[in-house]
Amino acid sequence: MxxxxxxxxxxxxxxxxxxxxxxxxxxxxxxxxxxxxxxxxxxxxxxxxxxxxxxxxxxxxxxxxxxxxxxxxxxxxxxxxxxxxxxxxxxxxxxxxxxxxxxxxxxxxxxxxxxxxxxxxxxxxxxxxxxxxxxxxxxxxxxxxxxxxxxxxxxxxxxxxxxxxxxxxxxxxxxxxxxxxxxxxxHYQDSYLAAMEQLKQNKIGKIVSGQVYWNSGGVWVRERQPNQTELEYQMRNWYYFNWLCGDHILEQHIHNIDVANWFIGEYPVSAQGMGGREVRTGKDHGEIFDHHFVEFTYPSGAVVAGQCRHQPDTMNRVAEFFQGTNGTVSTSGDEVSMKDWSGNNLFEHRGKDDPNxxxxxxxxxxxxxxxxxxxxxAENGAKSTMSAILGRMATYSGKVIKWDEAMQSDLKLAPDELSWDSPAPVQPNADGFYTIPTPGKTLVM
CATH class of the missing domain: 3.40.50.720 (NAD(P)-binding Rossmann-like Domain)
Known part of the structure; x- marks a missing residue:
């Protein structure tokens, strides 16, 4: 976002x-x-x-x-x-x-x-x-x-x-x-394209691990208005409902997960992780988590830790770090840094004047x-979307989720047909709260 x-x-x-x-x-x-x-x-x-x-x-x-x-x-x-x-x-x-x-x-x-x-x-x-x-x-x-x-x-x-x-x-x-x-x-940003060119030249060797982040204080909340139907409320406050948004691990953290997929040249074969709601626990935050931590395992054996958080007054970080057999690379916005394992600079890009x-x-x-x-x-967009959904499945269930099995899921969140007379796909309880995913209990496939 x-x-x-x-x-x-x-x-x-x-x-x-x-x-x-x-x-x-x-x-x-x-x-x-x-x-x-x-x-x-x-x-x-x-x-x-x-x-x-x-x-x-x-x-x-x-x-x-x-x-x-x-x-x-x-x-x-x-x-x-x-x-x-x-x-x-x-x-x-x-x-x-x-x-x-x-x-x-x-x-x-x-x-x-x-x-x-x-x-x-x-x-x-x-x-x-x-x-x-x-x-x-x-x-x-x-x-x-x-x-x-x-x-x-x-x-x-x-x-x-x-x-x-x-x-x-x-x-x-x-x-x-x-x-x-x-x-x-x-994929259209000079700094990341420059990093990718260096990776193609084997500058840091084979990537074996990484850490990717989208940690921030969160986004907007739109208050419920008088005489608003449940469907209209959810659509105007769409960020907090999975049928519309998919949770912030999907809506925002997809960027960093996509970079991992791109740089490694693969999509994950499995994911496991944890998450929950510690700060954003009110009715106005719908049904999504406020933090996720996921380990993605790739066909090559590389393991990437993904971290995203919506908690005010905590560390903000939107960046990626990867470790290769011959060195490391870090990317964040218009800056790229590559070093060997002795700390010597291999490549830098400081692109404050790069095109938008x-x-x-x-x-x-x-x-x-x-x-x-x-x-x-579109194919990469779909597969990186699936990678983030795989992470959400892992944090919501607390289980190891395998790509091939997850791709067979028929669990549908977003309905094909809606009108203003339709009931909202999820409903609050009598106190106005929504069901929150519970690891070990929530079915994700």
């Missing part, structure tokens, strides 16, 4: 000033593979129509970044469950973009409610999927079937059936040469669309 500081900083990165500093990213590391037959539209500068599905802060930020990423794009449709969110998003987009012909969303193209996503997707060439992640599998599947290019935020599901659904749609998207970028922005990776994601997406390339992030 991008915090407000990141969001404000991202908005300042227009395509013009971004392009002054993109040598590393646009120099070949992420260019799409393009066959001669696929290059029919390299010089096609047709106007691309954009739709945004999910009009919260992330959808708003992604829309602005998309509009700044290409010279001939127009925002034509928006969809959200709530009208106030849509109106606020459109107002912020117009405020940020200023006088522009790039924003043209008439009243008829402002869709509110559960069916609005499909209507918005139908009107666009490119779609941004930024609702709470519980809705992501169905929206992604629909967009792929409709032949759209896609930017979708992470995580891409909150349960295993959703992961399988995304994997199937990802395969179809690739076959149909649709571009899909997932908001795991480290949140903007890079969109520039690369539109470049690939224009050039007839295929960016295919």
């Amino acid at each position: 991008k915090n407000n500081t990141d969001y404000d900083r991202n908005l300042k990165n227009t395509r013009r000033n971004f392009c002054k500093n993109t040598a590393l990213v646009t120099g070949g590391l992420l260019l799409p593979t393009t066959s001669i037959n696929a290059m029919y539209n390299i010089f096609d500068n047709k106007k691309l129509k954009l739709a945004v599905v999910g009009c919260g802060g992330r959808g708003t930020g992604a829309a602005i970044q998309a509009l700044n990423a290409d010279d001939n794009i127009e925002l034509v449709a928006m969809a959200d469950a709530f009208r106030d969110r849509l109106d606020g998003s459109l107002s912020n987009i117009l405020k940020e973009m200023g006088e522009t012909k790039k924003v043209n969303v008439p009243e008829a193209n402002r869709f509110v409610g559960f069916e609005g996503a499909k209507k918005a997707i139908d009107l666009a060439d490119v779609v941004i999927l930024a609702t709470p992640p519980g809705f992501r599998p169905q929206h992604f599947e629909y967009a792929v079937n409709a032949g759209k290019h896609i930017f979708m935020e992470k995580p891409v599901a909150t349960d295993v059936p959703g992961v399988r659904r995304v994997l199937a749609a990802a395969k179809k998207a690739k076959e149909n040469k649709l571009n899909v970028v997932v908001g795991l922005q480290r 990776p949140y903007q890079v994601e969109h520039i690369k997406l539109f470049e690939s669309i224009r050039n007839g390339g295929v960016l295919a992030d």
Whole structure:
């Protein structure tokens, strides 16, 4: 999840000033593979129509970044469950973009409610999927079937059936040469790309262990309002309900787990861990934990410890550390450090002037669309989502959870069909509290 500081900083990165500093990213590391037959539209500068599905802060930020990423794009449709969110998003987009012909969303193209996503997707060439992640599998599947290019935020599901659904749609998207970028922005960040290049050169040898962190004080809470239905309350306070969010080990810590998968070149075969609620114990924190600690074991034998926490006034850390046979690497934001086991520097990257990776994601997406390339992030997005779900299964159950067994799970958290008359998928007890996962008792598969 991008915090407000990141969001404000991202908005300042227009395509013009971004392009002054993109040598590393646009120099070949992420260019799409393009066959001669696929290059029919390299010089096609047709106007691309954009739709945004999910009009919260992330959808708003992604829309602005998309509009700044290409010279001939127009925002034509928006969809959200709530009208106030849509109106606020459109107002912020117009405020940020200023006088522009790039924003043209008439009243008829402002869709509110559960069916609005499909209507918005139908009107666009490119779609941004930024609702709470519980809705992501169905929206992604629909967009792929409709032949759209896609930017979708992470995580891409909150349960295993959703992961399988995304994997199937990802395969179809690739076959149909649709571009899909997932908001795991480290893959588009100069510092992490530089670290990956050094790892490919065997700078620290084979990675055998690691520690990855997303420790912070937590995020927003939206209080229950008078006359609010249970379903509306949960959707507005979506971070604290697993059918919508999947817990913060999935919604935030996925970034660090994804880096481990990427650097090691594998996905975990098993996970075990522990977690619970020590600080955030109120009714307004729904059903999720406030801390998780997980050991992920990889096919190569590497073991990575993942740690995430939402507890105020404790140590904050968002970073990754890995140990190889010949040395170590640490990554955090725009800084990379590699050392041998004697403490000698092997490599450093201090990228305070690096291009903004949140903007890079969109520039690369539109470049690939224009050039007839295929960016295919969805499979990795689904598997890193599954890695984080594996960790949640481990902390909620207190058991060793194996990837192959977990992938067979039919435990579905997010319903396929909802209306405003539907009951919320989870219900509070008579005192207003929700059932909290209990290790040793909670069924996770």
